[in-house]
Amino acid sequence: MGKTFSEKILGLKAGKEVHAGEVVTVSPDYILSHDNSAAIFKEFKKLGIRNVKCPQKLVIILDHVVPASSEQYALNHKTIREFVAEQKIQNFFDISFGICHQVFSENGFALPGKLILGADSHTTSYGAFGAFAAGIGRSEVASLWATDEIWLRVPETVKIEIEGKLPSGVFAKDVILKIIGEEGADRANYRAVEFTGNAVKEFSLASRLVLANMAAEIGAKNGYFEPDEKILQWLKERAREKFEVITSDPDATFEAVLKYDISSLEPQVACPHTVDNVKPVSEVEGEEFHQAVIGTCTNGRFEDLEVAARVLKGKRIHPKVRVLVIPASRQEYLLALKKGILEILVGAGCMILNPGCGPCLGAHQGILAPGEVALSTANRNFRGRMGSREARIFLASPATVAASSIEGKITDPRKFL
Amino acid sequence: MKKGRVWKYGDNVNTDVIFPGKYTYSVLEPEEMARHALEDLDPDFAKKVRPGDIIIAGKNFGCGSSREQAATCLKYVGVQAVIARSFARIFFRNAINQGLPALQSEEAVDSIKDGEEVEIDFSLGEIKSKKGVYKFSPFPESVLGILEEGGLIPYTKKKLEKK
Numbered sequence: 001m002g003k004t005f006s007e008k009i010l011g012l013k014a015g016k017e018v019h020a021g022e023v024v025t026v027s028p029d030y031i032l033s034h035d036n037s038a039a040i041f042k043e044f045k046k047l048g049i050r051n052v053k054c055p056q057k058l059v060i061i062l063d064h065v066v067p068a069s070s071e072q073y074a075l076n077h078k079t080i081r082e083f084v085a086e087q088k089i090q091n092f093f094d095i096s097f098g099i100c101h102q103v104f105s106e107n108g109f110a111l112p113g114k115l116i117l118g119a120d121s122h123t124t125s126y127g128a129f130g131a132f133a134a135g136i137g138r139s140e141v142a143s144l145w146a147t148d149e150i151w152l153r154v155p156e157t158v159k160i161e162i163e164g165k166l167p168s169g170v171f172a173k174d175v176i177l178k179i180i181g182e183e184g185a186d187r188a189n190y191r192a193v194e195f196t197g198n199a200v201k202e203f204s205l206a207s208r209l210v211l212a213n214m215a216a217e218i219g220a221k222n223g224y225f226e227p228d229e230k231i232l233q234w235l236k237e238r239a240r241e242k243f244e245v246i247t248s249d250p251d252a253t254f255e256a257v258l259k260y261d262i263s264s265l266e267p268q269v270a271c272p273h274t275v276d277n278v279k280p281v282s283e284v285e286g287e288e289f290h291q292a293v294i295g296t297c298t299n300g301r302f303e304d305l306e307v308a309a310r311v312l313k314g315k316r317i318h319p320k321v322r323v324l325v326i327p328a329s330r331q332e333y334l335l336a337l338k339k340g341i342l343e344i345l346v347g348a349g350c351m352i353l354n355p356g357c358g359p360c361l362g363a364h365q366g367i368l369a370p371g372e373v374a375l376s377t378a379n380r381n382f383r384g385r386m387g388s389r390e391a392r393i394f395l396a397s398p399a400t401v402a403a404s405s406i407e408g409k410i411t412d413p414r415k416f417l
Numbered sequence: 418m419k420k421g422r423v424w425k426y427g428d429n430v431n432t433d434v435i436f437p438g439k440y441t442y443s444v445l446e447p448e449e450m451a452r453h454a455l456e457d458l459d460p461d462f463a464k465k466v467r468p469g470d471i472i473i474a475g476k477n478f479g480c481g482s483s484r485e486q487a488a489t490c491l492k493y494v495g496v497q498a499v500i501a502r503s504f505a506r507i508f509f510r511n512a513i514n515q516g517l518p519a520l521q522s523e524e525a526v527d528s529i530k531d532g533e534e535v536e537i538d539f540s541l542g543e544i545k546s547k548k549g550v551y552k553f554s555p556f557p558e559s560v561l562g563i564l565e566e567g568g569l570i571p572y573t574k575k576k577l578e579k580k
Contacts, residue, residue: 023557048577049577119483136483139485140569142573186505189480219505221506274429380481382457383458384438387439
């Protein structure tokens with residue numbers, strides 16, 4: 001009987017044949033952490049050993065509150081820099097590089113057939129490259145630093161087949177929001193997701209990353225895409241080591257196959273206070289908001305900034321809204337700068353912030369006051385996430401956010417594209 | 418075995434309402450985390466909860482961020498266990514790794530009401546209320562070992578010492 005990608009990769013790592021439902025002990029290829037590395041280090045020290053077992057596996061990227069917004073955050077970063085020097089961690093990216101998931105990818109750590117674990121729930125992103133990538137907690141990372149071992153349950157796999165052609169003005173973000181709305185926040189809990197179908201084959205890497213990133217929002221352990229020529233080409237200059245493409249067998253057993261045709265999809269919006277509270281834009285048009293965010297690990301890449309600029313070219317944002325644009329990384333920032341994208345956005349009245357997580361998790365750079373409403377390209381809209389628990393957050397594609405910023409209320413972007 | 422009063426909540430209680438993101442790098446001590454437990458879901462909870470109390474919720478408890486503080490704050494505010502229809506994957510791991518039992522029992526969630534007093538027997542795998550006894554799914558051995566040591570850090574420490 002055939003095997004799924006998850007069964008194959010975890011079997012390979014465990015050194016035996018495994019099936020969904022079994023628990024295996026494995027060693028990951030890379031262990032990601034970010035600003036939480038200081039807290040992880042604190043746990044690590046309790047273990048009574050001095051050195052990280054495999055320092056070459058650690059990838060530490062500072063992105064959550066960069067640059068430090070208070071003395072406490074500054075001390076947090078300082079602790080991490082000291083730890084990095086002491087343990088001789090080579091793969092350290094200080095505050096100027098960008099959001100961890102983008103920086104991790106750009107630097108060739110996210111590779112087909114690798115097992116990547118990260119102290120961040122959106123570690124699922126690297127499924128876009130054909131990796132098995134899952135989020136874990138702080139204690140587990142501390143324990144991994146010490147032992148290089150962790151138990152994982154081999155997940156069942158839900159296949160999501162996406163067919164059809166994206167209509168104009170509709171994007172990968174709309175596709176994943178539609179899926180999350182239909183399936184609910186726990187549809188793929190404890191399970192792996194595999195995205196397939198003719199539609200996703202046409203998707204750029206950036207668009208696949210949107211789906212893999214938000215697979216976490218239906219509870220998925222990982223969100224896998226079979227790597228194709230497009231991905232292998234992208235990796236040619238970036239991959240930092242050899243890799244092996246691992247794919248599901250044609251006769252593998254999937255727990256379920258969910259089918260979507262996106263040919264007549266309209267732009268989607270996730271409404272407060274859950275990501276699965278999704279409505280077509282036509283049902284929420286006219287909803288006024290105060291702050292727009294174009295950025296985050298979901299939608300802060302060049303492709304996203306470019307479409308926002310297409311919408312905003314020659315226009316002005318509404319005087320009652322403030323628009324924060326946050327490129328996902330320094331590389332994406334530089335590309336947008338060179339191509340004149342940022343000039344258009346600044347000209348329209350947007351503020352460009354430094355690459356990082358920005359206000360997505362409510363720590364700095366655009367906190368919401370009670371009664372305020374945000375429209376964001378991020379991946380979560382939980383109550384209180386961006387500041388006050390009396391604030392409300394809507395999620396949409398960069399095109400929808402840009403178009404809505406012109407009108408000061410939620411707007412269908414298709415009339416601007 | 419200790420009696421605990423039940424705090425009952427619905428489906429999809431996410432980590433942002435359990436422990437808001439704005440505190441993730443500014444609130445560092447577990448005792449301080451406890452003061453913010455469930456702050457954006459039920460602002461009264463942290464003030465009124467008593468040691469040994471039990472949270473009962475619907476499906477997908479702890480969905481969202483991987484922040485372990487969501488489990489830590491509940492443990493340190495005195496919550497004895499969380500009972501739910503299901504747990505989000507990372508929260509489940511974090512709860513076990515913090516030594517906080519996360520128990521699955523559809524029956525208990527259906528039958529037990531907010532404010533009731535219940536008792537949990539971990540050795541028998543039973544939740545007892547005045548009206549009935551409800552079974553919860555037993556933990557796999559790998560998980561039980563971690564819970565018995567009070568969390569993953571003490572568990573790993575012991576393992577390393579043995580080596």
